[in-house]
Amino acid sequence: MTSTSIELTSTGQNLHLSLAINVTNCAQVRQKVISGQLNCVLIKPSLVPSCLVVATAANKACLSSSRGSMRTRSVNTEILFNMSSSSNITESLTKFGVGDTDTEILVASIDGDMETVRGAIAGDWVDTEHLETYLDTAALTKLHKLKTEELSDLTGALCSRISAKDAL
Secondary structure (H helix, E strand, O other): OOOEEEEOOOOOOEEEEEEEEOOOOHHHHHHHHHHOOOOOEEEOHHHOOOHHHHHHHHHHHHHHHHHOOOOOOOHHHHHHHHHOOOOOHHHHHHHHEOOOOOOOEEEEEEOOOHHHHHHHOOOEEEOHHHHHHHOOHHHHHHHHOOOHHHHHHHHHHHHHHHHHOOOO
16 A cells, blocks of 8 residues: 655645545544544545645645634645635535545545554555546536536646635
8 A cells, every 4th residue: 555645845744645445434434533533634536636636735724724824623624625616614525525435535644643544444545546546527527617628637727726716
């Protein structure tokens, strides 16, 4: 199992990403994250075309945290909020966060201990390079209201939207 680590240049923090499939205990893991027992964010991999999209959202979340301008209560929920085109926090968390019955999870952690998270999730860990395999382009297109010309570069289109979200 290979995880991806990306240094967030704005704050110097590190983003760690891992992909789990065939997960059988998503509801329990979700509860541990919500209660604060696990310091990570659980993202639906079907809505993430590449690790760069999560890194862009995480970089923006960490920058907001360092400036004291977060719109949500934690850096983890700020990542999910930033990934969404919506300005509705609840909708963002619901759409991009995993549900109780999901079987694939993209785990993201800022300077966190991924070993603890890996131990809590009952499933198979695969390389994050396979992330695109789980992408649901139709759902992503509908959710972000993507135009046809944006479909040729989903990562670029989504990173641009994440970066410009507050400016528009």
